[in-house]
Amino acid sequence: MPGTRFPTARLTLGQMRRSAGRLTAAGVAIAIGTAFVTVTLLAGDLINRTARDMIAAEYATADLVLSVDDPEGLTRYDDAAVTAIADLDGVAAVQPLAAFWGDLRHAGKGSYQVFVPAPSHESLSPLELTEGTWPARSGQIAIPPSVVERLGVGVGDTVTLQRSVYPDEAETAQGGTGEGSVEGEAEMVEPVAQTDELEITGVTSDPYGAFTGTGGAVAATAGDVAAWTAEEGADVSYEEVLVALDEPLTGTEVPADLRDALAGAAAATGMAADHVAVETTEARAAAKTIEQTGGQDLVFMVFVLTFAAVALLVAGLVITNTFQVLVAQRTGTLALLRCIGAGTGQLYRSVLLEAAILGALASLAGVAVGAVLTQVALLVAPSFDLGIPLPSAISLTATAVVLPLLVGIAVTVLAALSPARAATRVAPLAALRPADAPTLRGRAGRLRAVLTTLATVGGFGLLGLGAALGLAERPDVGLLAGVAGGAISFVGVVLGSVLWLPKVTAAMGRLVNRSGPSARLAVANTLRNPRRTAATSTALLIGVTLVTMMSTGAAGARQSADTMIDSEFATDIIVAPGSDETIDEVRSAVADVEGLAASTAIAGSFVTLGDVSDLSVNAVEPDALPGVINTPEEAAKLTTGTILLTEGAATSLRVADGGTITATGPDGTLDLTVAVTTAGPLNRIITTTDLAVLDADAVPHAVWARLATGADATTVLSDVQDATGAVDDGAMVIGPAAQAAQFRQVVDVILGIVVGLLAVAVVIAVIGVTNTLSLSVIERTRESATLRAIGLSKGQLRRMLAVEGTLIAGVGAGVGILLGVLYGWAGSVTALSLMGDVQLVVPWTDLAVVVGISLVAGLVASVLPARAAARTSPVAALAVE
């Protein structure tokens, strides 16, 4: 029926032209949300392509890849099969994909590397030679640049390969080389350490990134790789064989006769012909990508899209707000239209059509921005040397364009549903009444109050239950309950915010009320349209709650990890030499490392304490202990004649703090005073003087060291490893501090990513604040003019709007922070209680930053509307419309 449809469309377009400015601001919110979705989808596609490229890189430029299609996974290609295939007519070369892992060492440094056979044919090698030659005979290798750097070696040098050899049952093959002889039954075969001297003949590069994950690969002769693999006790067989043909394949299909010939050759050596899969390189790479990523790219997408959903939810709130005000402003026009015969359905459709047009335009812009951003990121990425070969251009898949577009339109239209209903409620009579300040008086339904209260209370109940389950060491069920409870209660809080947030705003308003007439005006203005203010604050509240929750949770995780590491490890770095004879060398090596505050040797022996025999005790110099320990005040309790015991140890030995216990060693007996310590790692520690009495032969077996303040744990740990690696027999280095630092770093990176993703929602919310303020300014033109006429200065007018902005933002941020800390704590208790006592940490710095950003954002959001308001001439107050 064009008769009814056409005027609606024309009306809609006319209305949109008049409200263009306001719609643009709302459109930006949607555009950001859809750009987010687009970037996520494009990035997902890029990750997928990169993974496929890396897998395909392994196949070099082979024509065909032979793999195994065996449901039981037992079939493999052996050397006979490979040879048979290579002997076929038309096959130029074959290369079985093999890998052997071993430790390359040189001058005290080591590098764990993957070894692959040197290529049989140039088209079958992902590696390229940049220097020297390929290994030609046994005992030669070509190494990647990472090994050149790590070990400081080059072409012509010799390095040592450390590998394990499992002697076969005959026990003849390798007998005698290893220091450890084989004892016990045959199935308890102990590996024997084997070293080989290898000559470096060349340096390789990995231009297509086939070995990105392993830092390059070492090429050795195929014979060496096979021999080392066999000596390790593994079968020399392959899952994949690369084939280069004399005549390159044309087309994407493998000809049937070629397939049959290859399968037949393999079958002739005993393989089942139907287990031989022959594919082109591309087909195999695509199939293997799916196999390897196993849907993980999907998990990544869902993870990121969750944040996009949050951003779109916030954008939806902004849209709803905007349309509510637009409808309110158009009350007169709408009523007039009703007077001249427009039906409610037409008005409803007109608003929804407006939303759909806005959604479509904004989403298109969003998709374009998202695509451009991703492409720019791709262009910039290579300069950061990520070590991953990225494609140079994005590919705009249909999904990446259509999905964000549909989502953007859907969100906008959905958000406009309730304002559209409001438009239909405008009575024709309203056209005849002079409407002064149009405000939509929505009745906050009783149903809403009941449902949101139920959701909030029930959700928090579930959250509490989750925490209780976590404390009861059932974090799996607890997390389920906690996540569900958190989500339900948050939905309740957000949907119910229009009911209670105005009261919070009023309370906060009373605080700022006293600071002058501008503030009083601002507070009164904020409260005159409580629903709109609440919706604007809620938009910010969502982002702030999630950011705060994440940083509170992260702070809790960091704290718990620190506590756990402190309670399990006495000191920052522990070094145990490979043999007792080298302890002094290790000690001096450690002492020379920069970045360590102190180090001391630990001796040990087994003694009888009270009536319990064979207890290990450690001994240190009492003066040196406090310097290397994380808990120096506990260390100070150690004096000659005392033994440190934990509460638990003291109880089981039936002694109390200050009591006496008899220690009996191979060389003597002492009565030691018990000092109970809270530091677990200091359990059963005595002084070296006392240990010498108990066991004259006791020698130091480890070195404890503590980091200097400000030293980088990871760097120092690596330095200690290098320094002690140079000592004969090496040493085992444990770095709790580095572990803690690494863990902290991982937590920080994850937190950074998550907060970055959530920041999008916060940005949209800030746009919402600006939008709300601008709309208020437009609505209140006459009022602003009156105020100016009765003596409000431009400065006061700007201040008034600044206070309004910060009040709206402050309420959102304040409530958001409270909720976020609560959720963060609940999450920590539920998830982390397994790691020990959870400490409820408040990340004050983070919170201060969040509050600061929110308030500044509110302030900034008021700048543009305030400029518009200040331009209002007082004459406008006199105008009669």
Added chain:
Amino acid sequence: MDTTVYVPLDGMGAGSPAVRARSLTKTYGKGEAEVHALAGVDVDFAEGRFTAIMGPSGSGKSTLMHLLAGLDSATSGQAFLGTTDITRLGDRDLTALRRDRVGFVFQQFNLLPMFTAEQNITLPVELAGGTVDQAWFATLVETLGLRDRLSHRPGELSGGQQQRVAIARALIAQPDVVFADEPTGNLDSRSGAEVLSFLRRSVRELGRTIIMVTHDPAAAAYADRVVLIADGKIAGDITDPTPEAALAGLDALRTLEPSVAVGGDA
């Protein structure tokens, strides 16, 4: 209706003008499209008097008031409030002027909906950062009959009551002059008469100076003097007008040539 002529008491003004216009001109547009809203107006408004500016639509009466009140800028000429030439003031000084020396009463009342009557009345003093003179406030409330309405919000007041609140707001800072722009334009005749009586009482009993713009001869009759304006020029002057005299003056403007003095020598 009370039409008795009010003769000002000695010493209550009439001598020194509160507001003066000298060759005040305002033009809109340029060249062919140039429109003279005000074409060189010279007029004095006496202190302690209630003066009405009357003229038909488009005569320039509103423009004259905007310029005299410093709400709009003149193209040329001068407007004095006391001895201050307000055409030379910047926005900051004009804001201060509006705070301390000028009050406004609007046709649409323009009360702030979220504040009570009392809060609306005291707002100008608060904006200026001053303290409300409680005795003056009580006098205003008493004179305007707002005692029972102070805690009501504008939405709970009748039009007449709202306009009385607006008058109190205009007078709270004891300004040199109050400008009223069609103050009865949005009121029924009863409320209108009531508001006009209050304006007149403010002048008589409280010694204020009020300049009112109106196109209604009945309203103008409440004033001590009517200044007639047509086509951007002063077209007549009636002292101690009656509604009939005012109506006759207005009719004369519509039918006769401009600048003909009616009902007394200007």
